[in-house]
Amino acid sequence: MAGRRAAVGVYAISVAAQIVGTGQQNIRLYERRGLLTPVRTSGGTRQYSEADLVVLRRIAELLEEGLNLAGVARVLDLEADNDRLRAELQRSRAR
């Protein structure tokens, strides 16, 4: 299934950093630059969903391709817009 047992898909920043292969400081910087916005617990701890991990891997990929954080932010925004438009197109086709 989607994950091992009850606690499905929420990770602390230390775990997320390990999985993606970067440092905790970097992930916090990405958030400051608006690249992702993980959920916070009432205590302020960031909780990364599997969707967040996908974004983090995309960030690493784009950085390797030579983009800076501003460029990565552009790409992620455009991809989000593209997904939204694509979904809208499918809805209009369905009706």
Place this chain on the structure above:
DNA sequence: CTTCTGACA
């Protein structure tokens, strides 16, 4: 766990 600061290439 969080934030901030500074050093490095």
Place this chain on the structure above:
DNA sequence: TGTCAGTA
């Protein structure tokens, strides 16, 4: 500019 180490 992005990464990383150390700190409070």
